[in-house]
Amino acid sequence: MIELQTRVVGHVEQFRTIGGAIVIVTHAEPIRAALMHYLSLPLDEFQSVAIDPGSVSTILLEGSRGIVSRLNGEVTV
Numbered sequence: 464m465i466e467l468q469t470r471v472v473g474h475v476e477q478f479r480t481i482g483g484a485i486v487i488v489t490h491a492e493p494i495r496a497a498l499m500h501y502l503s504l505p506l507d508e509f510q511s512v513a514i515d516p517g518s519v520s521t522i523l524l525e526g527s528r529g530i531v532s533r534l535n536g537e538v539t540v
Contacts, residue, residue, distance in 0.1 A: 468496035
């Protein structure tokens with residue numbers, strides 16, 4: 464899981480230079496791995512982050528930070 468998280472976060476971080484809204488569609492595990500990184504949750508809490516089919520999660524890349532503003536279709540910020 465750490466390798467998946469490293470790859471996914473690396474790809475997400477590449478979007479910092481593009482700006483604007485970007486949509487990424489993938490399976491639950493890569494989404495969960497990215498969200499856990501930006502929420503600073505340890506990977507052993509993997510099952511605590513729900514990702515429903517067709518749900519929307521949002522990560523705002525502001526400055527050097529990544530902020531989870533929507534988790535599994537629910538607004539968190």
